[in-house]
Amino acid sequence: VNDPAISVARANSESKPAEAAAASRGLDGLNLFVANIQTGFGPFISVYLTTQGWTQTAIGTALSLGTIAAMASQIPAGALVDAISSKAKVAVFSILAFSASALLLAIQPTALWVYMAELLHGFSSCTLGPAIAAMSLIAVGPAMLGLRLGRNARFASIGNGIGAALMGACGYYVSERAVFFLTAAVTLPAIASLVPLARLRDPIRPPKSGPSARAPISSLLTNRALVIFALCVALFTLGNSAMLPLAGNILTKEAGDFASLLIAGCIIVPQLVVAAISPTIGELTQRRGRRLVLVIGFCTLPIRGILFATLGNPGTLVLIQGLDGIAAACVGILVPLVASDIAGRSGRYNLSLGLIGLAIGVGATISTTLAGWIADAFGAPAAYVSLALVGLLAVLVAALAMPETRPLSEKPGS
Amino acid sequence: MSGSAAPSRQRRALAGALAALILALPGVAASHAIASTLVAQTTPAPSAGQPEAKPKPPEQTESKPPPSAEPVVASNAASVLGKKVVGPKGENLGLVVDVLVDQSGQPQAAVIDFGGFLGVGSRKTAIDWKLLDFSQLEHGETVELGLDRSQIEAAPEYKPGKPSPAVVTTPPAPDATQKNP
Numbered sequence: 001v002n003d004p005a006i007s008v009a010r011a012n013s014e015s016k017p018a019e020a021a022a023a024s025r026g027l028d029g030l031n032l033f034v035a036n037i038q039t040g041f042g043p044f045i046s047v048y049l050t051t052q053g054w055t056q057t058a059i060g061t062a063l064s065l066g067t068i069a070a071m072a073s074q075i076p077a078g079a080l081v082d083a084i085s086s087k088a089k090v091a092v093f094s095i096l097a098f099s100a101s102a103l104l105l106a107i108q109p110t111a112l113w114v115y116m117a118e119l120l121h122g123f124s125s126c127t128l129g130p131a132i133a134a135m136s137l138i139a140v141g142p143a144m145l146g147l148r149l150g151r152n153a154r155f156a157s158i159g160n161g162i163g164a165a166l167m168g169a170c171g172y173y174v175s176e177r178a179v180f181f182l183t184a185a186v187t188l189p190a191i192a193s194l195v196p197l198a199r200l201r202d203p204i205r206p207p208k209s210g211p212s213a214r215a216p217i218s219s220l221l222t223n224r225a226l227v228i229f230a231l232c233v234a235l236f237t238l239g240n241s242a243m244l245p246l247a248g249n250i251l252t253k254e255a256g257d258f259a260s261l262l263i264a265g266c267i268i269v270p271q272l273v274v275a276a277i278s279p280t281i282g283e284l285t286q287r288r289g290r291r292l293v294l295v296i297g298f299c300t301l302p303i304r305g306i307l308f309a310t311l312g313n314p315g316t317l318v319l320i321q322g323l324d325g326i327a328a329a330c331v332g333i334l335v336p337l338v339a340s341d342i343a344g345r346s347g348r349y350n351l352s353l354g355l356i357g358l359a360i361g362v363g364a365t366i367s368t369t370l371a372g373w374i375a376d377a378f379g380a381p382a383a384y385v386s387l388a389l390v391g392l393l394a395v396l397v398a399a400l401a402m403p404e405t406r407p408l409s410e411k412p413g414s
Numbered sequence: 415m416s417g418s419a420a421p422s423r424q425r426r427a428l429a430g431a432l433a434a435l436i437l438a439l440p441g442v443a444a445s446h447a448i449a450s451t452l453v454a455q456t457t458p459a460p461s462a463g464q465p466e467a468k469p470k471p472p473e474q475t476e477s478k479p480p481p482s483a484e485p486v487v488a489s490n491a492a493s494v495l496g497k498k499v500v501g502p503k504g505e506n507l508g509l510v511v512d513v514l515v516d517q518s519g520q521p522q523a524a525v526i527d528f529g530g531f532l533g534v535g536s537r538k539t540a541i542d543w544k545l546l547d548f549s550q551l552e553h554g555e556t557v558e559l560g561l562d563r564s565q566i567e568a569a570p571e572y573k574p575g576k577p578s579p580a581v582v583t584t585p586p587a588p589d590a591t592q593k594n595p
Contacts, residue, residue, distance in 0.1 A: 053493055056574070245534055248535015259529050260529055264531040
């Protein structure tokens with residue numbers, strides 16, 4: 001087969017084993033540190049702005065601005081990453097934007113600068129995620145991507161777990177502001193991890209062929225597999241993202257002095273599970289196919305919802321959160337993998353990732369509002385059951401409508 | 415007050431200059447002092463140490479700057495939004511996120527965001543203003559609350575949209591009082 005992606009991937013990975021090993025370590029570090037950085041930009045921003053005398057309304061405005069920026073830039077950012085052949089360059093600029101954003105928040109938490117920080121972070125998140133996936137694809141080639149993404153997920157979850165512990169301790173013992181200085185500091189090792197990845201070039205863009213090498217954008221939107229995949233991950237996110245905040249809220253109400261520790265457990269336990277199982281999941285995507293893994297991952301959501309709704313014991317909540325780790329590992333690996341199956345060689349890989357990212361963003365935004373509303377009107381168990389039903393719908397769509405996207409050449413024995 | 419605004423402003427400026435000369439204070443401090451007496455004239459502040467606003471006729475101000483202006487309003491008042499709330503044992507309970515006032519503007523309750531980890535799972539509760547001790551606000555940057563976690567947890571969650579929010583007053587639940595002597 002005269003596939004430029006595969007031949008370049010071979011050139012990237014096989015001909016120079018030392019370089020391939022270095023690239024692998026670079027990706028490990030990059031995933032670790034980037035996940036670490038992202039922890040600081042989560043819901044913690046609202047705690048920090050509160051300590052700076054911000055009203056809840058103003059905080060809501062700033063965070064919505066970030067969400068809107070992230071959603072609006074998913075597709076343009078994907079197209080931009082497709083157009084730039086050095087994905088490491090994209091990653092450097094994205095990470096620099098993260099440090100600028102963290103420093104703006106730490107140094108000048110007043111409206112204009114916070115808005116700017118949110119916009120910067122929203123946009124650069126949309127370029128960094130696809131750039132990491134694209135570098136992984138270029139470094140190992142499509143045939144080994146499942147394994148590589150399993151490794152990415154492992155390091156990202158370790159980074160998330162360490163980040164949550166580190167940032168939590170920093171906010172508690174030092175100050176809320178220090179969390180953002182720490183976040184800015186962690187961007188340095190993230191950039192250092194990019195050094196061995198700097199040589200990777202997107203094989204899709206040979207200098208002479210130009211933009212004609214790319215598939216038309218309309219071919220993505222009419223691609224049944226991509227549309228169905230985006231739909232079911234959106235449904236999954238709609239059912240999933242409000243689950244943890246809802247459980248945390250109940251822990252705060254019922255778990256007494258240990259509530260904060262238990263919530264920390266609810267955040268860290270799934271990360272441990274992801275770190276433990278994601279290489280196996282990555283292997284499973286290659287041996288048994290993507291659809292099976294997708295269905296397994298999605299199935300944990302309705303189970304988790306029903307368990308949350310029926311078992312009230314705070315300690316059990318933390319254990320049930322382990323199911324979230326299974327889902328997170330499956331979805332985290334499958335999003336870049338299925339996108340690569342569908343569009344990896346069309347020159348529209350990052351645009352496809354942007355499209356899926358947009359679907360996930362929409363699901364996440366609606367999720368919190370919907371669950372909050374149901375919990376207010378009918379109580380938390382009703383909210384859990386509703387989220388579980390949405391999860392069940394995601395399972396059905398994945399099982400009945402999602403085609404297997406694994407390339408034929410990856411089947412065992414070939 | 416007699417006369418138009420411009421001459422009285424001149425008079426106050428003169429008083430400010432006099433105050434600066436007499437008390438040998440920097441001009442900024444003097445103008446602050448005057449600003450605080452102006453506040454005392456227009457709005458009755460019950461918390462102010464000197465209830466009598468002496469310099470009502472501006473002529474008196476001209477002759478002698480009021481010594482009662484010494485407790486500057488700004489130093490008696492402190493921002494409360496976003497300050498940490500600590501419990502009886504000094505434990506960190508949460509942050510003040512809003513203040514609920516009645517129709518006359520008197521604070522009735524503070525909305526406090528309790529618990530959570532890195533912003534996940536926190537819960538808002540309205541606490542009776544009388545239960546909060548603000549004496550450490552200026553130096554310790556904290557507000558003290560004589561309730562412990564279990565008492566706050568028993569309270570219903572504060573929802574901004576609701577017309578009459580439930581406010582935690584003294585003992586919210588019988589079992590909570592047993593825990594806290």
